[in-house]
Amino acid sequence: MHAFRSHTCAELNKSNVGDTVRLSGWVHRVRDHGGILFIDLRDHYGMTQVLCDPDSPVFAEMEKVRSEWCIRIDGNVKARDEDLVNSKIPTGEVEVFVRDLEVLGAADELPLMVFGDQEYPEETRLKYRFLDLRREVMQGNMKLRSDVVMSMRKRMWDLDFREYQTPIITASSPEGARDFLVPSRLHPGKFYALPQAPQQFKQLMMVAGFDKYFQIAPCFRDEDPRADRSPTDFYQLDLEMSFVTQQDVFDTIQPVLQGVFEEFGGGRKVDTNWAQISYADSAKWYGTDKPDLRNPIKMQVVSEHFAGSGFAIFAKLLEQEGTEVRAIPAPTGGGRKFCDRMNKFAQEQGLPGMGYIFWRDKTADSVAQELGIKVKEAQAMLKSGEVEGGMEAAGPLAKNIGPERTEAIRQQLGLGVGDAAFFLGGKPKAFEGVAGRARDVIGKELKLIDEDRFAFAWIVDFPIFEMDDETGKLDFDHNPFSMPQGGMEALNGDPLAVRGWQYDLACNGYELVSGAIRNHQPEIMFKAFELAGYGEDEVRKRFGGMVNAFKYGAPPHGGCAAGVDRIVMLLADQQNLREVVMFPMSQRAEDLMMNAPSDPMSDQLMELGLRVIPQD
Template sequence: MERTIVEEVIKKVGQKVKVCGWVHTRRDHGKIIFIDLRDRSGLLQVVFAPNFAPAHELANSLRSEYVVAIEGTVNARPEKMINEKIPTGKVELVGEALEILNEAKTPPFEIDSPQDAGEEIRLKYRYLDLRRQRMKNNTIMRHKIIKAVRDYFDHLGFLEIETPVLTKGTPEGAREFIVPARLWPGKFYVLPQSPQQFKQLLMVAGMEKYFQIARCFRDEDTRGDRQAEFTQIDVEMSFVSQEEIWQVVEALMIEVVEKLYPQKIISQKPFPRLTYAEAMAKYQSDKPDLRKDKKNADELAFCWVIDMPMFKYSAAEKKAVAVHHPFTMPNLEDMAKSPDEPLKWRAYGYDLALNGSEIWGGSIRIHRRDIQQKVFEILGVKQEEIERRFGHMLEAFSYGAPPHGGIAAGLDRIVSILQDEPNIREVIVFPKTGDNRDLMMAAPNIIGKKTMKEAHIELASDVENNETVEETATAD
């Protein structure tokens, strides 16, 4: 018999069906055994009675999280037994045949408990944590948001283009993960902090409208609610103004909220706009929370912060550094007015804040080689390093680079806010801890001496490594 998913059972009263899933809970009332069967679509009450003796006898051995297949007849529940809390609450399945597909150990925490277990144990057993309704809902809504984003940009004529994950170092501020190039001893790839350079080169290539759901990586020190790898909605356009970019993003966010979160209220449409100077003067923040009731999770207060500074002075580095990144176009009026005072320059840079969090950030890009060269000089990058690190970009600009601009969003942050979650780990399927450990996979881990030798890596003498890993052949 073909399987029926739980949410479809309600349409089949009086019919025989086969359902598969996990034993969510079990309750015994005299000789009758009740279980709630769980699959991805929902819960279904199943009744095992003595008149179907083989199934009833086997049901005596059922425990929470056993994986089962059950065949039986769908009956309407008596009126007094209807459960309005679940979509299938008006029916139940009479268990006539039962197959235990797999037994399960007692989980380290209760799957159906409304109380969270400790975060470390949840992350260690994330595959069990994801069985919980809250986590399943977060995963489903994340999928729906991504699909809505893809559909929106596809409708506008954007191309979804994948960019490389193994690349060269970039100047975007954070420390990068490095990957030894085994075939090129002494050389390294890095994992991208963003697809920034690639998406600009796609504009030089004439793609004109690009987007990507991109995986990004930053080897940062412990910084609160951050992840070493995260997901970005990445967008770039040619022959575009700031205004056009804002309109595209604003319409996207309104569409996502209205289609997927109709219970939420956007406080102002169109979104208000503040200059960076205004935001700092009025709210002492470049991502102000403009909600009237900051305890109301269903109020969404979007706000554009524009005219960002181009540079700021870094006391640690004792020099000017880029506020966004060095490919941001400076305000040409400010350049002309104060050519020797770059700390006074504004940028064609902008952020979109939501309820006090930055969710999108972008800029109009530099497309002229002379301006890009000037920015690198202000940042104190020597000519030799400019050619070594960015020669490919400067050369590309000499082959007819169009004016272009773009923006990127932290998908994890957007989902966490819309799902009313306290942190982004709750909306990432397999997150890491704040100090970048994967407790489920026990990563990072020690690698074998043979692998290290092949990659031309030798640990420094001050690195403690008391574990010796002997490698054995593994299947591909």
């Protein structure tokens, strides 16, 4: 017999009754039923119930066993009584009577329990990650991650892509985040960088004629942490192709990702018709460039109904250049309590408030107020038909702008009795973020979101440049390596009107993919950087390898990168990346288990020619 096991803890069934078997695993739970010990023995594959009574030669040793001890047992497989069968596990029809026991690894008192669904502070979970990972949900998440990566690889190979590896130690290259720098021992005072992405290398591969490349690539960025972003490193499905248009990239990656979501989405609906929405429209309709399209709410511009109206705040605001008023429809949100809650939400976001109108059946109170009569008289007039019933608009805004404008807003938004609308005004960039968050909150609170669905949309036509309102300086708004739509001719016009062949894929409120058709022509690249204030010498210095390569017959090329961590997070129905990453950093970018970052030893610093300056 094998030294540790003849079967895994998921393999035994009725066909094994009477067999002598050997199992190894961890003690999941111990139960003492009147002198008979029942132990759920767990390994990576599953669970088997083993039992021991005083007739067993190792009963005394079994009594000492505690949760999470690693043990090996030998025993005889027995069928469970029919009323004791556990149909929830594959081994639920049998149990093993223990004849021999070996403790492979005893466990100290546990800082967190593996059995059960107790919640523990994140610090505890990360410090003892090796225990946290033993929990069933974490085992499932990590297996899912591995399976998703395998599926991605297979799908890419099936599309005639080959996987190539790019360097981990390279030159610093600004990709929109801070680099992790690595000091060079052989070149004192100089530094390598960990790659933020394989961007330049994969483009150089296209110049080298490799046509189709992909890689499950590690990327390193020194970023502030968020629930959906790692503060140090992450993995992406990175790909690049030569002689392609934007639509070619879409047509290549969609079946890969759609197939992965269909395979691992647990039966949830996966959209097959992926919309293409311009960056400007996405900001206008959803307040974000990564909209959650499961939410049917679509914001609209309603400035014309407030211009010159009795609502002075918006009317005066609209006299300023570049301002507008947008409405957030709220189907079924037509109650004062809900409207007040959303107004409070806006105040918590740093705004003075959020105007609203809601529509309801005409009430006796409002008729009495309108006609200057008593409520009882109004009730009688409504009942007799002397006063026409129907719908009325309520809320401070409705009173200020009057019934005609209110009705025009209702018709534009397609709302009715029991619905509401919320309003924000000003320069769009100042309020779009809050409007987008308000749309999300309204959708969730009113239960408008289809939770059982993955909804995808390509966001396209990103602006290449933006202007700082304070300094008037032009800079890159998005990826500086994107080919401008219209090429050099576009760059000779208004820079703020230039759109790039750049795109993101949004799914359920998260950015899953980012990519572009690349700027492969040096003269266009120099012009783009010149507009952003970077001279040709600086471009050559910072991107010399790529600029040099583009002088030798660079093909048109483009690609994208899909975030593996976020994809698995969505598939696992988790809200935090740390639930699907094996050994993640904490919110403070610390590895609490391995004690990183740590202080370097003095001889290490000397060897590198470095000195640490204490921070005040």
